Amino acid sequence: MYHQDRFTPNGITFRRFGPLARFDHHTPTPPAMDPAGRAVLYLAVDLATSACEVFGEAGVAALCPHWRITQAQPVRDIVTYDLTTPGAALAIGALPALAAGNEHRGLTQQWARAIYEDQPAATKVDGIRYRTAYNDDHALALWDCDNAITTARDRTGQLLDLPLTHPRIHPRLLAALVPRHIAVTHTDETHCPNCQRAAAP
Structure with a gap:
């Protein structure tokens, strides 16, 4: 799920600016374009999980026309360090809370850099x-x-990348967010902070 603008032209754009989010492995302090070109992309298992991560902290999903969702697919094998496996966090000297969202963001970013740099897995x-x-x-x-990834296509060859206001998507978004007390509203580009940030010089 992403806001389409000059910073994020599509749903599989890796972000070089950071660190900002939970497992960003960028090095600058304060956040900036990573001088080594480190870049990150976050993907979730389904629409509900993605929407909760994007809008959960604000408690409201204020949808402008540029909010979209993409279905990504791998084009090669992707190897990840699975922190959800029992004992995986302890194996690298971290607490299990690292995998569950209960740690301070600065600490999770430190662990992301450590895993990226030290490569504790066998591959x-x-x-x-x-x-x-x-x-x-x-x-x-x-x-x-x-x-390693591309945007998936449907059986007719159309990219699986749709606005959150699309008739196939919007009801599913409501079903995911409203029971979790995350309001879904609509706005235009002039009142959307993401649009305004992207339009700034």
């Missing part, structure tokens, strides 16, 4: 599999592997 990992904070379901933080 090189492309990111982390973890449980989300708002929906307690699975998600991925992928690092520097934009050549």
